[in-house]
Amino acid sequence: MTVPYTDNGADDRRSLHERIAADLRDEIMSGDLAPESKLPSTNQLKERFEASNATIQKALQLLKEEGLVIGRAGAAVTVREHRQRTMRPASYMAPAPPGEPYRWLTEATKHGAAAHSTLLKVSEVRPPADVSAALNLAADETALLRQQILAIDDEPVELVDSYYPLGIARGTAITAKRKIKGGTPALLSELGYPPRLSVDRVSARVPTQEQFQALRLPSDLPVLRTLRVVHSDGDLPIEVTVMVKAGHLYEMQYEFTPE
CATH class of the missing domain: 1.10.10.10 (Winged helix-like DNA-binding domain superfamily/Winged helix DNA-binding domain)
Structure with missing residues (x-):
């Protein structure tokens, strides 16, 4: 019609x-x-x-x-040339091999793009309610936040807020304001918390002021927000990450094998 x-x-x-x-x-x-x-x-x-x-x-x-x-x-x-990028989370969720960069960077480079990350802040904060619930924290408990912006060809593409329980992060390189070689999945594995299961919740939202500015969005088009909970042995939540990207430029691809 x-x-x-x-x-x-x-x-x-x-x-x-x-x-x-x-x-x-x-x-x-x-x-x-x-x-x-x-x-x-x-x-x-x-x-x-x-x-x-x-x-x-x-x-x-x-x-x-x-x-x-x-x-x-x-x-x-x-x-313009095809602007919509297809993100395949499964391709960069595993820890990077020793000495290799964070998988997100290597995957982006495979498609001929120049990718880099910029660490914006590392601080102890009170997480959003959904993050606290995923980490099994009490309402007033804090967590360690590592915030970074990921860019492809100097265009900001994803704002990433990663939260860690203080019992895991304290006394480790996670608390330092510098990049972690191989990314936090590799470090968590070294610390005895190997990632075993990742659960994504994807939603479309109107961008917050911080997201709008960080991603240099042209208007109030929706963003894709992924809440990823990473579990280690014993179903222990070791990392919760909120990833936000421009909704008009990205799509998510997940692959499933029928049981």
């Missing part, structure tokens, strides 16, 4: 140009508008969406700010 693109529709309260941008964004992300292909002309878009030239230009400007298309007024607008 075709939904009319009127400004007085009761079902969709977004402005008309936001609704038009949403439909074009979906076609770009699904591949219906392929990378390096030209978008329909302004006249074609005006006819399709029953909108004015100014409204179409405002919709295209949103997509330009998001980095999905390139072009200028009066010229053809082109879809």
Whole structure:
């Protein structure tokens, strides 16, 4: 069924140009508008969406700010190279081999990208309620937070907050404000807490102020928030990580074997 693109529709309260941008964004992300292909002309878009030239230009400007298309007024607008990255958590959850970088960095490099991480803070904090519950902490208990930003080709792609029980973190390199060679999975294994099971909870949310600024988001598009709980032997929670990435640029891929 075709939904009319009127400004007085009761079902969709977004402005008309936001609704038009949403439909074009979906076609770009699904591949219906392929990378390096030209978008329909302004006249074609005006006819399709029953909108004015100014409204179409405002919709295209949103997509330009998001980095999905390139072009200028009066010229053809082109879809950028495939911007949506597929994240495969299973490929970088295991500890890195001795002497090797954190798996996230090596996996990103495999796809021809220059990846790096920046450690933002290491501090003892009171975690969010869902993190506290996952770590089996009391409401007023604190945990050790390591926050970092992950970037690909100098574009911030993921804000990562990792929390550790103080009983595990104290007196170890986890508390130091420096990068851990091989990442914390390798260090936890060395400390006698090998990761045995990881459980992800993925949700879409409106970005917080911190997330909006850290990821340099162009608008209030949703972010993908992954709450990952890592268990060691005896189902002991040893790490809870909150990972946030731009929802319009990333998708998650999980693989399952039927039992």
